[in-house]
Amino acid sequence: MKRAQLIGFSVALGAAVLAYYVASSFVRPPPAPVTVEKTVNSTEVLVAASDIPVGQIVNEGSFRWIAWPSEAVSASYVTKQGGGVAMMHNLSGSVARSPMLAGEPITTQKLIKAGQGGVLAAILPQGMRAISTKIKAETAAGSLILPNDHVDVILIRQVRNRSNQEESVADTLFRNVRVMAIGQQIETKEGKKAADGSATTATLELTPRQAEMMALANAMGEITLSLRSVADLSTDPARAGSLNLDKPKNNSVRIVRYGAKSRVYGVN
Structure with missing residues (x-):
């Protein structure tokens, strides 16, 4: 092989290698995201499992427990740590005094036990x-x-x-x-x-x-x-x-x- 051809081949090979590295830098995948786990204090709160209209008689299937940020828990909420399981049993059979949306926290003010008055008496303000x-x-x-x-x-x-x-x-x-x-x-x-x-x-x-x-x-x-x-x-x-x-x-x-x-x- 002539010297000129050898030099030309070497230059072409070097240019190809350089182009490969340049192209690789453009298509390099982004770095994997770093996941940082942060612990949030939560409390199990009793909420409506589905929409509850006024006057509906609720049972245990009408409720479910969800994790709620502890700092956002009101004193009127029914919590699992505060004897909520027994409270849920007691609320079964109650009548809804006001409409509740799915996921809305249950409070005793929104329900009235059967025998404490009819539906109209339950929704009538004091x-x-x-x-x-x-x-x-x-x-x-x-x-x-x-x-x-x-x-x-x-x-x-x-x-x-x-x-x-x-x-x-x-x-x-x-x-x-x-x-x-x-x-x-x-x-x-x-x-x-x-x-x-x-x-x-x-x-x-x-x-x-x-x-x-x-x-x-x-x-x-x-x-x-x-x-x-x-x-x-x-x-x-x-x-x-x-x-x-x-x-x-x-x-x-x-x-x-x-x-x-x-x-x-x-x-x-």
């Missing part, structure tokens, strides 16, 4: 009363009012004017009242856009004083429910409309209509 009134499609927003909606309560009654002729008068009794049930329905079903059209009663959440006045209004005339916007829940917290229920010294109601005071109705 100190409040549930009272029903007759409804029909034209007095309940076309049967579009659902449980947990808020309404104004309007009384329509007949009175005699100065000419001794009867006329219809409408008075707003209460504002921003929560509807607890429509007929036997106490919870809105998923995807349901209207209440049962055949329902003839609406159950309202009222204070004891309001419940007395509601009973009186049921005997005085026809009740109409005016549906309120959900935006009013935060902007209008008033529970009583034209009736002042915060003054125990006055047991009568005076209705102001068209700027003139009407007769006084006793509520005792």
Whole structure:
């Protein structure tokens, strides 16, 4: 082999080796990730195994245990280390007072034992009363009012004017009242856009004083429910409309209509 050919072959071989190393540097796999294990203190907490609607009777299959960060465990949670297994057995057969989502921690405040009251009594807030009134499609927003909606309560009654002729008068009794049930329905079903059209009663959440006045209004005339916007829940917290229920010294109601005071109705 001639010397020139030998030199050319050597140069080509060296260039090939150099190209190989350069190419290898570009396709080199990334370094393997380094896994660092960190120990987190956790506590076994009792949670809902699946969605639990209001009024459902729960059993042990309705619950499961999951690891929960210890610093995030509330005192109201049921924990396995704190005698939770026995507590889970005791809670079996209870009725759900409020809806719970799958994975939500179980608390005794959300459940009530059977025999301690019905479902409606279980979801009724402390100190409040549930009272029903007759409804029909034209007095309940076309049967579009659902449980947990808020309404104004309007009384329509007949009175005699100065000419001794009867006329219809409408008075707003209460504002921003929560509807607890429509007929036997106490919870809105998923995807349901209207209440049962055949329902003839609406159950309202009222204070004891309001419940007395509601009973009186049921005997005085026809009740109409005016549906309120959900935006009013935060902007209008008033529970009583034209009736002042915060003054125990006055047991009568005076209705102001068209700027003139009407007769006084006793509520005792």
